[in-house]
Amino acid sequence: MTKPILVLGGTGKTGRRVVSRLQQRGHEVRAASRKGPTRFDWNDENTWEPALAGVGAAYLVDSQLSDAATSLSSFSKLAVASGVERLVLLSNRDWVVPAGEEKLPGERAVRESGAAWTILKPAWFAQNFSEDSLFRGQLVDGEVVLSTGDGAEPFIDVEDIADVAVAALTEDGHGGQAYELSGPRLLSLGAVIDEIAQATGRDITYRPVSPADFAAHATQQGLPEEYVALLNMLSGWISEGRFAQLADGVQRALGREPRDFTDYVRTTAATGVWHG
Numbered sequence: 001m002t003k004p005i006l007v008l009g010g011t012g013k014t015g016r017r018v019v020s021r022l023q024q025r026g027h028e029v030r031a032a033s034r035k036g037p038t039r040f041d042w043n044d045e046n047t048w049e050p051a052l053a054g055v056g057a058a059y060l061v062d063s064q065l066s067d068a069a070t071s072l073s074s075f076s077k078l079a080v081a082s083g084v085e086r087l088v089l090l091s092n093r094d095w096v097v098p099a100g101e102e103k104l105p106g107e108r109a110v111r112e113s114g115a116a117w118t119i120l121k122p123a124w125f126a127q128n129f130s131e132d133s134l135f136r137g138q139l140v141d142g143e144v145v146l147s148t149g150d151g152a153e154p155f156i157d158v159e160d161i162a163d164v165a166v167a168a169l170t171e172d173g174h175g176g177q178a179y180e181l182s183g184p185r186l187l188s189l190g191a192v193i194d195e196i197a198q199a200t201g202r203d204i205t206y207r208p209v210s211p212a213d214f215a216a217h218a219t220q221q222g223l224p225e226e227y228v229a230l231l232n233m234l235s236g237w238i239s240e241g242r243f244a245q246l247a248d249g250v251q252r253a254l255g256r257e258p259r260d261f262t263d264y265v266r267t268t269a270a271t272g273v274w275h276g
């Protein structure tokens with residue numbers, strides 16, 4: 001593909017890795033976000049058309065706002081009208097499928113856009129522990145407080161998500177595929193914190209709390225109420241083991257095993273990010 005590739009969320013955890021991989025392969029890339037080199041704002045439709053001009057494929061990271069699916073629908077239609085042939089959507093596992101609907105509404109918008117589509121459905125990102133300010137901050141402080149109980153999650157390395165996204169953006173054979181993406185092991189939060197403590201040589205503890213106690217703790221730390229509620233919902237699903245299954249999307253898309261959490265911990269600990 002010789003046309004430029006648009007990467008939304010181009011400054012985010014997956015987007016910036018997609019950008020650097022595409023650049024390494026010699027593609028012309030537009031890294032787009034509100035603060036990115038290409039200005040793109042889901043809340044300002046005037047930024048959409050210039051970002052799409054001449055583009056052949058696009059990586060889509062939604063706005064995470066309540067109208068995200070509606071925006072994705074309008075944007076996908078505009079993309080196809082502008083000549084975009086491939087859309088790769090970073091989605092979620094099926095946790096908010098409205099009753100009676102088959103797929104997440106954002107996914108439906110992309111599937112119905114008319115472009116060749118690929119949908120990525122990842123587990124929790126391993127990099128939340130190093131690139132999300134709440135989790136990283138708790139690790140630096142030496143105590144992780146969450147309402148995840150002793151439930152387990154198959155954390156995925158975002159390097160793997162970026163590899164799958166780049167394959168879908170640049171290679172044939174991924175059109176019409178929804179890839180469920182997980183790491184190779186289920187880990188409880190206690191096991192995660194033990195691994196990070198061991199790799200850093202620091203004393204870090206995990207304190208599982210009730211959703212109400214987490215809300216009180218997080219509100220005291222100044223987190224917005226809406227974000228606290230979202231975290232409690234996501235943590236509750238880990239606690240009840242709702243997504244405690246491994247998925248085979250990395251293997252199906254790339255023909256190899258996903259990276260192990262221990263590798264993520266080892267390389268990340270070496271950067272000093274958990275020492276503050």
Ligand SMILES: NC(=O)c1ccc[n+]([C@@H]2O[C@H](COP(=O)([O-])OP(=O)(O)OC[C@H]3O[C@@H](n4cnc5c(N)ncnc54)[C@H](OP(=O)(O)O)[C@@H]3O)[C@@H](O)[C@H]2O)c1
Pocket residue numbers: 008009010011012013014015032033034035036040041042043061062063064090091092093122123124125128
């Ligand atoms: N984190 C996880 O564990 C996880 C797991 C499964 C699925 N997901 C999904 O992955 C997606 C990304 O989540 P993330 O937490 O990893 O975020 P992220 O990609 O690290 O950060 C969000 C990105 O979107 C951009 N952005 C935010 N608001 C925007 C707006 N109004 N207009 C344009 N760009 C905007 C941000 O850049 P600017 O600030 O420069 O605009 C940033 O590049 C979400 O849809 C989430 O549901 C996340």
